[in-house]
Amino acid sequence: MHGVGGIAGSILTAVFADPLIAGTSATVLTQLIAVAAVAAYSGAATAGVLVLIRLLMPLRVDAVQEMEGLDISLHLERQH
Numbered sequence: 611m612h613g614v615g616g617i618a619g620s621i622l623t624a625v626f627a628d629p630l631i632a633g634t635s636a637t638v639l640t641q642l643i644a645v646a647a648v649a650a651y652s653g654a655a656t657a658g659v660l661v662l663i664r665l666l667m668p669l670r671v672d673a674v675q676e677m678e679g680l681d682i683s684l685h686l687e688r689q690h
Contacts (some may be wrong), residue, residue: 620645 624641663669670676675683682688 617645617649 621638621641623639627637667685671680671683679688
């Protein structure tokens, strides 16, 4: 949700900028490059954190807990 709005806002800021100040096609290209750089950085940082978490603990529960449901297996109560 926030990513799509941020990407759209970043690009459209350059699209709707006043041409007399800074609104040129080069500005749009600069914004596109910046959006791509931020997306690459965010993806790499997320992957790094995921690897660190995976080293410390499992990312999934076992199959029995998954089939039973986490409400029952962890909290001993049914939510729904």
